[in-house]
């Protein structure tokens with residue numbers, strides 16, 4: 382393990398994770414909303430928002446899957462030191478982290494069971510950019526409609542069709558975060 | 574501060590509760606199991622709500638705690654002091670000033686806004702429990718959307734009383750899927766549940782957390798012939814003359830004299846400050862401000 386794995390955590394874990402959780406809860410409660418999420422200084426390749434999210438929610442009780450380039454030794458070391466979360470293959474994951482293409486196919490993740498729909502994976506999708514444009518969103522948490530720059534459409538529509546089962550998503554880019562719970566219905570914007 | 578865990582709970586417990594809250598928001602109305610912790614207060618005092626509040630509070634929050642609409646009951650005062658001490662948050666009695674409101678059995682009259690969070694203390698989270706005591710069975714009923722029994726119960730009300738008599742904890746269906754117990758709020762409050770704020774529900778003894786995101790559809794169960802009515806005691810508040818608020822009957826003297834007053838004491842107070850005077854109220858003098 383590199384010494385750098387030991388740095389970049391929350392300076393004041395209790396207060397920073399409380400503030401971070403407020404941003405995380407706000408975006409999950411209001412799909413399409415983009416919030417700033419910082420506090421952590423993760424290793425190169427992992428965004429500030431994704432790093433802060435993982436420090437806030439993960440610990441030895443949460444199984445974590447790292448996909449593609451994000452499955453690197455420095456990132457593993459950093460997450461192990463700061464969260465203690467065990468690394469697992471995609472089908473066993475409580476949380477999965479990666480670029481969109483590296484996380485596919487969505488069908489490999491836990492979607493919960495009829496009696497325990499909460500036992501479903503949460504995917505953290507690292508994106509090059511995150512804007513309130515593109516796909517139109519409706520559903521719980523959204524007053525009329527919202528827009529979010531989703532990396533695809535059909536996989537999210539298929540996931541929403543599984544409701545109340547399905548995966549839930551966070552999108553991270555730099556220090557920005559947004560979310561898409563399974564309850565949200567994504568649609569292509571109407572033709573102008 | 575460093576001698577305490579922020580907001581009393583240790584970090585691992587807060588993470589577990591936070592994960593449950595997120596799944597609750599993703600599946601509106603579904604009861605997420607969580608491992609409830611012992612709190613330094615009895616179960617009847619809202620330990621579920623207290624744990625949810627503890628997992629949500631940030632040092633920048635301003636907390637309001639109400640018990641049946643009032644900020645000054647022993648229960649409300651104790652919880653408020655608990656968080657003042659363990660989380661060093663600001664506290665208020667004014668609904669409009671609060672960022673987090675923990676409640677037992679009421680929704681404030683003042684409409685909540687997008688920057689607010691309402692945390693309910695829930696004694697019995699399972700709306701089907703009084704019809705089916707076995708958890709394994711109620712879980713199946715939710716999974717299969719088998720909600721016929723609860724309609725039968727409401728219909729029995731109608732045949733016995735000529736109307737739906739359930740006055741508190743009136744069941745709702747959330748976003749067309751899960752039937753949910755709104756906690757023992759008066760059914761007068763049910764329509765307010767379609768609101769701009771985040772609503773979180775915590776049941777300590779029963780170890781359940783559930784949630785309603787903002788602007789989520791919340792429908793009180795009813796029948797075509799007997800539509801839901803958000804009823805309340807007839808008349809106006811004796812102190813502030815409001816005829817649109819939920820009223821409590823209070824005994825005012827040793828001879829059994831009674832009057833009806835707003836159960837939401839902060840709302841009543843603000844109306845009186847604004848010059849509204851009820852039949853038995855006294856105008857608030859300039860010195861009262």
Ligand SMILES: [Zn+2]
Nearest residue numbers: 810813835841
């Ligand atoms: Zn009044």
